[in-house]
Amino acid sequence: MALLRDAVALPWLIAWGAAMAAAAATLTRILVARAEPEAPLPLAGATAAAAALALVWAVIPLHLAAATEPAATHALDLLLATVMTASALTLATLPSAALVLVAGTAAATAAPFALTGRPVVAAIVVALALLLAAGIFSRARAAARIGAAESALREREATVQLLLRDFEEGADWLWQTDAARRIVGASERFARACGVAAAELEGTPLLQSLAGADWESAAVPDELRLIADKMTRREPFSDVALPVTVRGETRWWQIAAAPRLDAAGRFTGYRGVVSDITEQRASAERISRMARFDALTGLPNRLSVNEELTRALSEAERWRARCAFMMIDLDRFKAVNDTLGHPVGDRLLRRVSERLAELVTENELIGRLGGDEFAVVVRDASDPGRLERLAHTIIETLSRPYEVDQHTLYIGASVGVATGPRDGRTAETLIRSADLALYRSKDRGGGVYHAYVPQLHLEAEERRVIELALRRALDNDELHLAYQPVVDSRSGAVRGFEALLRWSHPELGDIPPAKFVPIAEEARLIAPIGEWVLRTACAEAAGWPDDVRVAVNVSPEQLHNPQFVGVITDTLARTGLPARRLELEVTESVFLREGTGAVKLLKQILDLGVGLSLDDFGTGYSSLGYLSATRFSSIKIDRSFVQAASRGTAEAIAIIRAVVAMAQSMGMATTAEGVETEAELRLAQELGCGSIQGFYFGRPLPVSEARALAIAVRRPDASPAATRAA
Structure with missing residues (x-):
């Protein structure tokens, strides 16, 4: 305004100054608002304000031609160059606004020079504008990178703050030590977890705090020795589950840590995090027990038995020894379930499991396979006599009467035994062999022990072939x-x-x-x-x-x-x-x-x-x-009684006579089966049998x-x- 005071009328000069101030104020407000970290980009408003400011500055070159003093002309040229440069610097974060202002000012400046016969000066103005435009683009890219880095940094800082807050408010807490492995900066939560005040914990060796009362006796768990070994070698460690005793209660902590280094790369201690996993561990143990132990009897279930049998077979192969597998099936147990109900049957199974548990030593593992089937894994079966005695002991023990809910119950047991690796080199084949032996025991009426022999497999194959053929027998007439x-x-x-x-x-x-x-x-x-x-x-x-x-x-x-x-x-x-x-x-x-x-x-x-x-x-x-x-309507007397009676067996004669008398008193007929000789016929007639059947x-x-x-x-x-x- 000072430079143009002689060339422009005062009212117009004042109006120009007010327009300049208004445009500059608007653009300044936009720049100030843009400085806020979370502010949106005001591209449209900034570009419009820059265009208005460029139009205001474009008025000055119109008067350059009227200026007669060279000094004033040079001063105005310098002023406009300064405005262009300042615009490129201050509006770098708003490149579109900067380009509009620089381009508008440059065009208004270069045009009078070109029109008045000074093309060199006009070219210099254009060159300056291009250089400033290149600088605007460069600074805009740099500003964008800086902004992105600052945004990422703010996000990371927010994440760290959130994690720290979670650590302080949740079941985890942070700790750190100095180079001598002494706790520094102990938090209140860490101190409470250790059962002491923060002041007492400060400066205490970390390993001593974790060991508790066992520190003096050196009877520390292996997990703590692992942590000590890692810290001695200054190595990071993670997910170490450690039992600690706090106020007489055993808790489980999961610890992870990494060494701290200063700017010069020197070791300054450890920083880590501790999680209390007591409840999670207890829950995992309960789930593991449910997966491996029978819920009704508490004995190992089929999965545990299979795993133990696999280990026993592996050891037997390794040491060229023998192991054995026993399958136990309860006799007459189904009658208990059907007559007295499943609750009584379940209580009976618990009594059976208790008796079996009393029979085993460290050499055996007893489990329940399901239903009324139990199993015994004998780790060392080198003595066949001891194996047979154990089988007979099981049968004798399980056959003794049971008192359940004021009922006296009599059941029995059948046992099948297979010896590995002779009767099977895998758990599956050994179990199948024992099952075949058990089938033979049940087939003989139960209450007996039978060892596997290869003939049982042939008989099982024969049964399979007969079953397949029998399924087609009706259709094939x-x-x-x-x-x-x-x-x-x-x-x-x-x-x-x-x-x-x-x-x-x-x-x-x-x-x-x-x-x-x-x-x-x-x-x-x-x-x-x-x-x-x-x-x-x-x-x-x-x-x-x-x-x-x-x-x-x-x-x-x-x-x-x-x-x-x-x-x-x-x-x-x-x-x-x-x-x-x-x-x-x-x-x-x-x-x-x-x-x-x-x-x-x-x-x-x-x-x-x-x-x-x-x-x-x-x-x-x-x-x-x-x-x-x-x-x-009739009772058929089995041929075994008829044959025994014909040989003069008094008990058989008495049984037939009693059955005939009872049948007659109840209005039933009697038939003697298996009559094959004249003597058997006469005996049946003498004893009163009404009908005869036989060869x-x-x-x-x-x-x-x-x-x-x-x-x-x-x-x-x-x-x-x-x-x-x-």
Whole structure:
């Protein structure tokens, strides 16, 4: 304004100064606001303010041509160059605004020079503007990098502050030591965790604080020795779980630390963090125990047993020794569950586990595999005699009576043993061998011990082959029935036939029922096979004389199917056989699974008019309660009693006589099975048996011969001798 006071009228000069002040103030406010760290970029406002300021400065060159004094002209040129330079410096963080101001000022300055014939001066102005523009770009990039670095630094500082706050407020805390491993700058939280005041903790050796009362005795845990070793070598360490004792309570701390170095690279101590992981460790231990120990008995579970057996096999291979695996299955335990309920069964399993736990030494591990199966891993089985004695001790111990909820319970145990690595070099194969041995023990009636022999594997393979073939036997029409006559003990007249199942395989030949029927029951094939037997026998008997009955053996599996009564009804309806001519033979084992359910089903069968016969009476569980609960039409005396009685065995004679007397008093008929000689026939007649069945009167006959016999005995001239001949 001073330079232009002679060239511009005072009112215009004042107006120009006010416009200059207003534009400069606006741009200054924008620059001040831009200095705030979190302020947004005011690009549009700054560019507009810079453009306004450039227009105000552009007024000055219009008067340069009118200026007559060279000094004033040079002063104005210097002023504009200064404005351009200052704009480039002050507006570096707003490059668009700086470029607008520099370009506008340069254009307004260079134009008069070019118009007045001074192109060199105009070129100098343009060159200065280009240099300033390059500087603006360079400074803008540098400012952007600095801004990004400052932003990242602020973010890191915020993160560190947050972590420090979390450490101070959470279950973790920081600590540091000097070069002599003494605690410095002890925090209140660290001191409270150690059970002392911060002043007492300051300057205390870190290892002494962690060791507590064990520091003097040097009986420190291995984890603390690891920390001491790392600190001696000035190495970092992390995730070291250390037990510490605070106020008499054992806690678990997880410690991590790294050495501190000064600017010169000299060691100045350690800085680290401690986490209290007591609860996490306790939770992990509970989870681990749940994964490896049985919840009901507290014994090691199947996983732990497998791991221990794997270790035992590895040691046996390494030292060329022997280990062993025992599988224990409780006998008659299912009857306890079915009659008294699962809560009583669970308490019984706890008593069993307690007895087993008392038998083992450091050489054995006992576990529960599941259900009523237990196992013993014998680490050193070099003495076969000791192994056998242990098996017999287990059977004897588990067979003693139990008192559970005011019930006296009697169960037993069967044991199968396999020795490794002879009977299996892996845990899986050794367990399979022991399982085969256990199967043999159960097959012999239970309560015995059996060791694995290779023959058991061959028998298991044979069972597998038979099961596969049996699944296709019905579809391939390989099954057929044979009929054995049941005759009157006095007259010899045929009263009926027992339908007996037979199987002829095209490759395996004739397979006896004693071999394939148990397999059919285990494989759950007995139900469809049993229905086929019932329908076939009833269809055949429908063509016999009206007073000839047919007897069909029924499996316990069929009698525990609520739909079985419907199967009988449908069969009688389809074949036209009267219900009174059908008799179903059951064994005492049917009552052991679900006594109440079996009795109800048998009553429904009796209501149909079908007869019931109790087969093999005296060889099973011999409970007279079965006879009072169910109205059997007949009792079949097992052939073992008949043969023993024929040899003069007093006990067998007394049993047959008692059974006959009891059956007569209850309105039941009696049938003596397995009669093969004349002497056995006379004895059965003398003891009062009403019916006879056995080879003496006939072997199981093919269907055609049985049909012919049933029709032949109805002739008026038929006699007992003719019956036998037929």
